[in-house]
Amino acid sequence: DGGITQSPKYLFRKEGQNVTLSCEQNLNHDAMYWYRQDPGQGLRLIYYSQIVNDFQKGDIAEGYSVSREKKESFPLTVTSAQKNPTAFYLCASRSYRQPPYEQYFGPGTRLTVT
Amino acid sequence: GIQVEQSPPDLILQEGANSTLRCNFSDSVNNLQWFHQNPWGQLINLFYIPSGTKQNGRLSATTVATERYSLLYISSSQTTDSGVYFCAVVGAAGGTSYGKLTFGQGTILTVHP
Numbered sequence: 001d002g003g004i005t006q007s008p009k010y011l012f013r014k015e016g017q018n019v020t021l022s023c024e025q026n027l028n029h030d031a032m033y034w035y036r037q038d039p040g041q042g043l044r045l046i047y048y049s050q051i052v053n054d055f056q057k058g059d060i061a062e063g064y065s066v067s068r069e070k071k072e073s074f075p076l077t078v079t080s081a082q083k084n085p086t087a088f089y090l091c092a093s094r095s096y097r098q099p100p101y102e103q104y105f106g107p108g109t110r111l112t113v114t
Numbered sequence: 115g116i117q118v119e120q121s122p123p124d125l126i127l128q129e130g131a132n133s134t135l136r137c138n139f140s141d142s143v144n145n146l147q148w149f150h151q152n153p154w155g156q157l158i159n160l161f162y163i164p165s166g167t168k169q170n171g172r173l174s175a176t177t178v179a180t181e182r183y184s185l186l187y188i189s190s191s192q193t194t195d196s197g198v199y200f201c202a203v204v205g206a207a208g209g210t211s212y213g214k215l216t217f218g219q220g221t222i223l224t225v226h227p
Contacts, residue, residue, distance in 0.1 A: 031212065031213055033213075033214070033215075035215075037155075040219075041219065041220075042118075042200060042202075042217030042218055042219050042220055043200070043202070043215070043217045044217070045214055045215070045216075048212060048213075048214060050212055056212070058214065059115075088155055090155075090157065092215075094213055096213060100162060101145065101162070101213070102145070102147055102159060102162035103147065103202075103213065103215055104159060105149075105156070105157040105159075107154070107155070107156050108155045108156070110155070
C-alpha cells in the first residue's frame with residue numbers, strides 16, 4: 001500500500017525538551033512538506049523540501065528544524081525554542097515530475113507540551 | 115502572499131440536503147485543492163482543480179480561475195459528510211512556488227440525521 005506514515009500518533013513532552021516527529025512516504029515523491037494546525041485554524045507551512053539534502057523555511061519555521069537525508073523520510077524536530085509547540089502536525093508529499101501534482105497528507109501527530 | 119477566504123464558516127444541514135461551499139483567492143493560482151478533514155484529523159483529497167469542473171459521485175467542484183473563486187457542491191448530504199472542508203491554493207505569482215499550499219480557514223459542516 002502506497003502512502004504517508006507519521007509516528008507517533010500522540011506525543012507528550014515536558015517543556016524544554018526537543019522532540020522529533022517522523023514522516024515516511026513510499027509514493028516516490030520528490031517534494032515533502034510539514035504543516036502545523038492549531039484548533040479551529042487552517043494549516044500553516046513550517047518547512048518544505050524539493051530534493052534530498054535540500055530544504056527551505058516556510059511561513060512559521062522559527063523553533064523547528066528538519067533534515068532530508070533520504071527521499072522517503074523528512075523528520076521534523078520541535079525544539080525548546082518553539083514558544084507554542086502544542087499543535088497538530090501534518091506531513092505531506094507530492095510529485096512535481098509527473099502528474100498527479102496534488103499534495104497528499106499523512107494522518108498527523110498530535111503534540112502536547114506541558 | 116496569497117489570501118484564501120472560505121465561506122460560510124459554519125453550515126448545518128439535514129441529511130439529504132444540498133450545499134455549496136465557496137473559496138475566494140486573492141491572486142492567480144497554479145494549483146487548487148479541496149480537502150475534507152475527518153474527526154480524526156486526516157485530510158482526505160477531494161479534488162485537484164486549478165480550473166474547470168470535476169465530479170466525483172455526490173461531490174463536484176468548479177474553479178473559475180479568471181474570477182478567482184472555486185465552489186464545492188455536495189448533493190444529498192449524509193452524516194458521514196460532516197467535518198471540516200478546506201480549500202488550499204498554490205499561488206502563481208513570484209515564479210516557482212514549490213507547491214506550497216496556502217489554506218483557507220475552512221468550513222465546518224454538520225449533517226444531522
